[in-house]
Amino acid sequence: MTTLICENVTYQYEKGSKVLEHITTQFETGKMYAILGASGSGKTTLLSLIGGLDIPQEGKIMFNGRDISEMGLESHRRNHVSVIFQNYNLIDYMTPIENVKLTAKQDALPILKQLGLTEDEAKRNVMKLSGGQQQRVAIARTLVSNAPVILADEPTGNLDKDTAAEITGILKNCAHQMNKCVIIVTHSNDLVKQADTVFKLKKGRLLQI
Structure with missing residues (x-):
């Protein structure tokens, strides 16, 4: 079941070029997604928009058919998404x-x-x-x-190979056994191999690979 939709999402840093340009895609429950891309390509920015931590200049993020801006970003963050930050945020x-x-x-x-x-x-x-x-x-x-969506920013980036493999397995289990929608920004080829769907963010475009 589709739970999240990015519809024509565009984002531009102040006085900079567009880092995300007219992105349209969807994410389903019960699946683990990996998003690849070079440093500075906008991966974390996209994750922030999906999580309601920021808003796009154009387009919209939909959760279960509703624009998250209209339902309230605070409500979306509190009830719909759980974020694993790169620096743990403990x-x-x-x-x-x-x-x-x-x-x-x-x-x-x-x-x-x-x-x-x-x-x-x-x-x-x-x-x-x-x-x-x-x-x-x-x-x-x-x-x-209880949030149905897990967003993870480089969750295995600072871990040794064995621990990273265990963490990847846990996240995969969250998708397949707990029926959550798991979206991961990563540079890890090992994690990518375990993902159900892999995207690459390049020159503002999100391409499925």
Whole structure:
């Protein structure tokens, strides 16, 4: 089922050339998408527009047939999307359990254990964890959210190969087993191989490859 549609989306940085130009595409639930592109090609900008963190100069983003600008960007961000940021975006003075509870009130420990953290690690300050462990906390925060769309900006970029493969598997499971729409900006060829659909962003155009 189609859940997100980009309709004629154009975006231009102030006093710059158009980074996204008349992009029209759609994303379905139950699938994992990878978006490739050179640095500065607009991948993160596109993710921000889909997530309601910014608005296009032309065109619109539709969620379940409704323009997200008309329904309210704050409502869209709160109810429809969960974002895994490249820098994890964790609260640095909190533990993993406390970070996850910011998203949902349910017990955070089981999901953190499922993602490979021990009970001791789940109760430490997040700054005392490795990059891979911090990324697992960020993903746990996403998994406890009821949002049907997961947006991930380079989720395996700072991880070793084995950890990256595990994270990719978790995200794929979110799409195929939890029926979420997972959209990932990445440079990872290994992640691309696992995606159901791969796009490449080049010269403002989004092309399926």
